[in-house]
Amino acid sequence: MQQPDSPVLRDIVLVGGGHSHVGVLKRFAMRPEPGVRLTLICRDTHTPYSGMLPGYIAGHYTFDDVHIDLRRLAEFAGARFLGDEAVGIDHAGQKVLCRSRPPVPYDRLSINIGSTPRVGQVEGAGEHAVPVKPIHRFNNRWRTLLERVKLHPGTTRIAVVGGGAGGVELLLAMQYRLRKELAAQGRNPEELVFQLLTRSTRILPTHNARVRAYFERVLNRRGIAIHTSTEVTSVDVGRLCCDRGQWHAADEIVWVTDAGGAAWLRDTHLALDEEGFILVDANLRSVSDPNIFAAGDIANQVDYPREKAGVFAVRQGRPLADNLRAAVIGRPLKPYRPQTRWLALISTGDRHAVASRGALFLAGDWVWRWKDWIDRRFMAKFNELPGMKESTNGKPDSASRVTLNDEESAQAISALAMRCGGCGAKVGASVLSRALSTLTPTPRDEVLVGLHAPDDAAVVRVPPGKALVHSVDFFRAFIDDPYVFGKVAANHALGDIFAMGAEAQTATAVATVPQGLEAKVEDTVFQMMSGALEVLNEADCSLVGGHTGEGRELALGFAVNGLIEADGDTALRKGGMRPGDVLILTKPIGTGTLFAAHARLAARGRWIDAALTSMCQSNRLAAQCLREHGATACTDLTGFGLLGHLIEMTRPSNVDAELDLAALPLLEGAEETVAAGILSSLQPANVRLRRALRDQARWVDHPRYPLLFDPQTAGGLLASVPAGHATDCLNALRALGYTRATIIGRVYEASKALEPIALTSSVIGQAVLDS
Structure with missing residues (x-):
């Protein structure tokens, strides 16, 4: 964890990981403000870049290509990352209320949570339609649809509700990917039936006539039915009901329309427009609370109304960062005036795109390559981060410019003085x-x-x-x-x-x-x-x-x-192991290398999420389960690592043990960070225990070998259990939530060898279960 070079005097809290807030984090990373601490509250560790989402759906990009790693970016910016969801604001106490953690105080608050499709306004849409936002839920449903189409032959009818650029682009990307998957299986792409429904009299209503005509031709050429002037009034299982008494069959319904503000904002004291968006002034500050700012789709600039578009959220990052900084150091805010026209690059799913800006119309494969270059360059700003710098003297780079009252000034002087x-x-x-x-x-x-x-x-x-x-x-x-x-x-x-x-x-x-x-x-x-x-x-x-x-x-x-x-x-003592027992480990290992990598910005945020989830899981129920199934010895894995703690068990038990490297349960990313040579600072001391390994030179190049010495924090339990009880014990542990509990070795009679631990790589646990 990065330690501040000066006492924390002011807190800027960012709610949501939208495009504006990633810009704020990057700007503060490049120029930190002494005495100011940033905190990012976001449910998702990886935030998608909306401009590349259709390319991801079409299969042109991987998940990591189109997502910004917020945990990693926050670490780079020296900001706290709190994996939670805001559900309210205590204006008087200046605190953000969270779903599953204590309230978080702020001096200045910024909200950038995007918009939310209001499926609740149409009967049945909430139960039977898939809103494109929040994107993490849509992605899960999309992956499920993709697998269902691949595994189950037969007609699948897919409908997209919403005829704007987002709906058209998403539909074309889905069709391209799904038809490509069927063709790869030798199946008929005509099994898939697509349709687009919009209440507007035309698709892409905010774009020029040439752009609209071009996409109408593309949709018709690809056999996609277009239903304009069609208001969806209700959604039922397998169908959409419309305002003229018509209904359209649909097995999968994607909702890309009727966006509004998050429901929890209505219970705050913030001024909102009719759609629930936060009203902000030219400085991106709430018109009703001067301590709160908002940007991106969730904000409505009263002086400069614009339609919702990702380009505004991106461009608001810099003025938002500058005004948040100005607000805490007592300087005047600067207004931001958004452009009246902007370039939209709309893909057709097949590495082809259209450029639209005012009356401008351009189309071609080269436009897609241009868009791809722009998008990748944007993502590189936030994902290709330089390594962390070491603090040389522990002193602040410059004096804090934060405005304090008299009492706070006295406290700050005390905090900076020799204590x-x-x-x-x-x-x-x-x-x-x-x-x-x-x-x-x-x-x-x-x-x-x-x-x-x-x-x-x-x-x-x-x-x-x-x-x-x-x-x-x-x-x-x-x-x-x-x-x-x-x-x-x-x-x-x-x-x-x-x-x-x-x-x-x-x-x-x-x-x-x-x-x-x-x-x-x-x-x-x-x-x-x-x-x-x-x-x-x-x-x-x-x-x-x-x-x-x-x-x-x-x-x-x-x-x-x-x-x-x-x-x-x-x-349960360490010295109770018996020959014939098997070794059970209740949690995966790898915390040491993962957090060493996190400090160097070399770990993915989802790896750290999974590690923290494991570390927050109590060993209490696992210990009870092991005792109930006759465990003969037990210890918890901590700083000495797996090998160190196993040695502590074999010596007083007067036995030998065999560890199966192939069976070791590992935290996601641990093998990658070890392969990159990123190890805990405690690792060298633990490696001295290699003298306890028999035929150690044979295994030193095995990719999992370094993880034997990886120090654990809040690790699992390592226990010896009679082989006859192992299957029932594992099943019980997994039923209790220890889903990665695994048999990792055996206990043998003490041999004449000086080294008590032997290694193998044969998936020993499955052999025990099979027997």
Whole structure:
């Protein structure tokens, strides 16, 4: 995680990953503003570039060709990426309300979420039609349609509702791709029947007559039925009903019309137009709330009304970034006047395109190549990013220009000055009390003195017949989302307790938070502890106290107590492995290399998403399942990596083990980042354990070999289970949500060899299941 060179004084929050906001991120990346922190809230890690979507549907581009990796771009810009969806605004508190995380405070807010097809206005359209936006849902449905057409011969009727450029272009791309797929299978492309419906008297109504006539000829030549002046009044299974009592058969219906603003905006205090779009002035600032800006399709510039087109969202990126910067440093805003005419390059699906601007009409394959060059150059600005620069002295590049009031100025000076050590490094009591006041730890009867009645220390009773299990973990943040970091840190700390077969009882937190304005520190503590407390409460583990101090980096750890039967017979120890057992790993590995790559902008955002999802999955149910199926030994995978933790199990068990490299479950992207030579900083220390590998030289060039040493954060459980119980155990684990749980090896009698671990690459788990 990048650490700011100066205390955070102001927060600019961007809601949505549209074309304008990617421009804002890039502009701030090129020229950061000291003291200003950017936060991007977006449900999707990869945002599509609308200009290339038809080319993707037609099969000319891959998914990555047409998507901007927002997580990676945010990392490059030094911005926080919060994978969530905005559902409201607290104007008085200046907070964005999110669907599945705590509210996010802002000093200035910008909204760039695009428009939403209003299928709800037509009966049945919401249930039976596929809106082209949000695009991630359309893409999933498109992939399903593509597979269905390929696998099931017979007539498929496809209708597109909407006769603008978007509808026409999308329909032609779909037809081109689907017919090409049928031809490749030796099938008749005429199995596919296409039609276009529009309430307008003509297609492409905002373009000149020559452009319209050209596309009418293209549609007719390709056998696509055009129904103009046709209002769709209802949608049912397999058909569209229209205003003149007509109906049209359709197996798949795509909706590219009736766009409006997101429904949640209606519950805010923002001024909206009749379609639900945010009304903004010439500075792209809301006419009703000076702290909020909007751009792209979701915005309606009252002084310069224009139709919705991607070109405006792209061009608004720079003035939006400049005005957001000006707003937080107290400088005048500059108006943006959009052009009255713009160039539209509309493809026909088959690497052919038409240029339209005012009365201009051009067509040809060369126009498509021109469009392709423009689109690829645009995408390269956001996906081909230079490597990260290392901070040389930890000092800000320049003094902050942020406008502060007197109290904030005093806090900022204090944050920049040399700080006290010892107890003087504590975070203020009032800051802590406010941050924690709305958090409610799970209650336990054994907690006599805890956060419900704070004192110098917690007092916890040990129930009769129980013994305490103690563990502690602490590490610095590796992601820029304190809420998710809190969840991962708590899961990581609880892992040792669960691996021992214990029940989590209490936890004490230790955290460091970067200096800054009290409000910023308070929110960081609140976000981080909210995530941690969700995990602790779910585990019925009571947070009883902690310590929070100032430091350069955000860090969090927990001392955790667990309960186990006093006789110790129920404890799962590392030293209980038996010859004949199989080794089960409950989660995939690869977090070390992936986050090393993320810090170097060398990991795809979806790889990091999947890794975080795995790290946020608790080991509690897996531990219970392993015990129920007779596990003889268990440990959780953390910093020593798979090999290091397996050695910790074989030595006290006096056994040998065999690991199957082919069977190892890997996080998406881990093999690619290892192949690129990107490894965790802890990897070299772990590699020293290679002396425990038999015939090590034989395997050193195997592509998965480095992952044996990859340190894990909040990794899965590694357990030995009797071979006869393995199938039932795996099925149970997968039913509980551990879908990547896998048999990765076997346990053998100790041999005369000095090295206890042998490697193979034979998919051993399937052999065990087959037997």
